[in-house]
Amino acid sequence: MSSEQRKIRVAVVFGGRSSEHEISCVTAGSVLSVIDRDRYEVVPVGVTRTGNWVLTSGDPERLRLDSAGGSLPSVPEDGADLALPFDRAGELIVVDPGKGPERLAGVDVVLPLLHGPFGEDGTIQGLFEMMGVRYAGAGVFSSAASMDKVFMKAMLRGNGIPTSDYVPITDRQWRNERKKVLDDIAELGDTVFVKPARAGSSVGISKVNDSSDTDAVVAAVEAAREHDPKVLVEARVVGREIECGVLEAEDGGVPEVSLPAEIHVAEGFEFYDFEAKYLSTSSLTIPARIPEEATARLRAMAADVFEAMGCEGLARVDFFYTDSGDILVNELNTMPGFTPASAFPQMWNASGVDYAELVERMISTALRRSPGLR
Structure with missing residues (x-):
């Protein structure tokens, strides 16, 4: 087969060092199960919990979520180590102690199916740009700003897009200005949510029912700081949780x-935390049962968020819809959960785009883009 006839080589990168390692693996398993093998040659690249890059199994069955048993997949440490050379765009080197380094043929495009820090936050996007290889999803700055909920809120508000009230806490502020921080949090109202600023999948989130209870707030902040030294505390919004998927045209x-x-949190959960999201009977109603004009406003706002944050490829925008008809942006995900059971594919399936077509759109959009700076 000549080079002109060869299949497009797609590196599917998954796992990673963040607390969302397992969800990334589940996402990758789902994508690997539908990617068109007649058109694409797949190179499955796992990133272990310790940050090692390995050539690993692309068997979707090994990456499935067992919600009944509560087991989650991960990238094993025993794969063949990979090195990333910068002298030839898109190439990978397999490092086998018994045989020495061996170059793989160049990769045409990367699907970085990574969630959370070191994957969805601009770090790996910068690596791919330095390598001169095309990749799916948002660029360096958009990924970083969207992942950091503090900067996301500031940018959205600067573009006239409403969000809930919040107090950001840097590591320095928590160590040196704790009383002021606690006083500011008490001003947000009785109930607050405390989150790592740069995590996803509802990892590390706590609900505090009395913001004047200093001990409870401190415990919640410390729990969030186990995942990120930067923390966000948000005022509670009484409303329904609504999501929209966005695709680059x-x-x-x-x-x-x-x-x-619309998200319906399973009985027994106070809010949509990790277990409620992935290991419970929480469900979705698609389309959300809200007035037509509210649906139109919400979809228009989702497109505005995508543009304001400089997103590319795909994103999921999460909202609160209040009883008074107000719409507030809650979060933005530049690489949303991508299993068939995840909200993003379900919303697009209901909108006429099935799962396999979504994967194809993600690859084809990335291939149209020039490597390097966006």
Whole structure:
């Protein structure tokens, strides 16, 4: 087969060093199960919990989520080590102690199916740009700003897009200005949510029912700091949780927005935390049962968020819809959960784009983009 006829080589990168390692593996398993092997040659690249890059199994069965048993997949440490050379764009080197280094043929595009820090936050995107290889999803700055909920809120508010009230806490402020921070948190209202500023999948989030209870707030902040030294404390918003999926338009025009979904948290959970999200009977209603004009506003706002944050490829925008009809942005995910059971694919399926087509859109959008700076 000549080079002109060869399959497009896609590196599927998953796992990673963040607390969302397992969810990344589940996402990768789902993508690997539908990717068109007649068109694409797949190179499955795992990033272990310790940060090692390994050539690993691309068997989707090894990456499935067992919600009944509560078991989650991970990248094993025993794969063949990979090195990333910068002298030839897109190449990988397999490091086998018994045989010495061996170059793999160049990769045409990367699907970085990583969630959380060191994957969704601009770090790996910068690596791919330095390597001169195309990759799916948002660029360096957009990924970093969207991952950091403090900067996300500041940028959205600067673009006239409403969010809930919040107090950011840096490591320095927590160590040196704790009383002022606690006083500011008490001003947010009785109930607050405390989150790592740069984590996802609801990892490390606590609900505090009395913001004047200093001990409870401190405990919640310390729990969030186990995942990130930077913390966000948000005022509670009484409203329904609604999400929308966004895709970069194939013609380069206005972003496409899915039908919205409403989250129904399973009984026994106070909020949509990790277990409620992945290991419970929490469900979605698609389309969300809200007035037509509210649906139109919400979808338009999702496109505005995508544009304001400089997103590319895909994103999921999470909202609160209040009884008074107000819409507030809650979060933005530049690499949303991508299993068939995840909200993003479900919303697009209800909007006429099935799972396999979503994967194809993600790859084809990335291939149209020039490598290097966006």
